[in-house]
Each structure stands twice: as C-alpha cells, then as structure tokens.
Amino acid sequence: MSALPLIELKAVTKTYGQGTTAFQALKGVDLVIHAGEFVAIMGPSGSGKSTVMNTLGCLDTPSTGEYLFNGIHVETLTRDQRALLRRRYLGFVFQGFNLLARTSAQENVELPLLYRGEPAKTRHAAAKKALASVGLAGWEHHTPAELSGGQQQRVAIARAIVTEPAVLLADEPTGNLDTHRSLEIMELLWKLNADHGITVLMVTHEADMAQYAKRIVHFVDGVVDSDTPNPHPTAHHQNTTQEVV
C-alpha cells in the first residue's frame, strides 16, 4: 500500500435540512481507503451508508469535516471541479441499474464518454470492449427491457468502468437480484478489483456478498462502528467465469 491513502474522510458530518427538521445522517466519519482495496460497507437501514457513498462519489458534500482524494481537499473544490474529479476517477453502480430505457446497451455504456466529449469512434470501441469485459459481447444492441436484471446490472457496470475509473462505488448492486445473479455480479466486481486493480467500495445488506471484500466496515447511526479485515475473501471463479471474463 502506498503511504498516501487514495481516500480519506476526517470527522465528516452531514446534516440534511435545517432548524427543527434538521437530521444528522453522518456524525463524524473517519475512514481511510488505499488504492486496490475492496471494501464492503454494511449496517442497518438509515445508518448513513448511501450518504457516505454519495459523499465519496462527489454527488454530495460534507457539512463539516474533510474529504481527501489523492491528497486533494475535495470539500474545498467548486461544483465543476468536483464534477471533473467524478468523471475522471469515479464509476457508479446503483441498486436500480439506472439505465436509459429504449436505449441500447451500447449507447448506455457510451454515455459517460459522450459527456467527456470523446469522438464517436473512440466511444464505440471503448463501449464494445467494456461490454465484452462484463460478458455481454453480442448484446450491444439490446435495450434494458430485452435484458435480465443481472444483464442490466452488467451493462451498468460496463458503463461505470468504460472511463477506466480508479474507484468503483456500488450502492447495493445486488439488491434487486436473485442469489445466482448476485453471485455473478460479485464475481465480476471481484475480478475488476483483482485483475484490473480498480478500488471497489460496495454497500450491501447481505453477509454472503460482503464476504467477497477484503475488508468490512459497519456503519451504525451515522458513524463507523467496526472496521475489520476479511482474511479469506470469497473468490470462486465458478462456471460463470467464461461469461464474466
């Protein structure tokens, strides 16, 4: 591990609303994440998991405290600077896939590159490669409605990795999937971490899924309650490997 953490949260708080309706979702979070880690974030509903993910993902800003990304003080950046950091370094995967309907897998995956202003030829090639890397070669022209939940989530992962991010942030990526599809997604996240060196932060409610991570952080009531290494992460390389290579 390098001396400089990739991500560091210092005493981060987040308060939603004001006055009598104010609610403190994060109450002083300290968290250090190094490049190459695979961290599962667990904890009860309402404990602040999504709030911390949105903060890490520059979708939201802390109320107080510091967020350092590669030593840069993110909390001092402008909105535009944060957007640049997000586009350059971060990829997102959500529970609900969040794909554009009536839009092909290929076009969904190309979107982040379109925002970046990449030319069509570069976009096509990169999206095709990303879809192949999640086991969806040949499915480029299918729309979300023509794909299973597991396949839709793989399109979403392809969209998240097409920009070659340093960090993949996944908030309950298997929350809408059955066990078999969930394990396929976990195998894929495991591979992206192990083979491609992408730092993975994943929220999950399921202990089986968290076991794929190298470290498990528990949130309770807006703070980190426990933070423990997982010495024997799951890594099956099941029969699905061919599909997910």
Ligand SMILES: Nc1ncnc2c1ncn2[C@@H]1O[C@H](COP(=O)(O)OP(=O)(O)OP(=O)(O)O)[C@@H](O)[C@H]1O
């Ligand atoms: N935009 C918002 N405005 C007001 N309150 C919010 C907002 N977002 C989250 N909260 C509150 O902050 C708390 C933490 O929410 P958060 O979504 O981070 O929980 P979580 O741990 O992800 O829960 P779950 O497991 O249900 O997804 C909750 O009590 C929630 O109601």
Ligand SMILES: [Mg+2]
């Ligand atoms: Mg949540």
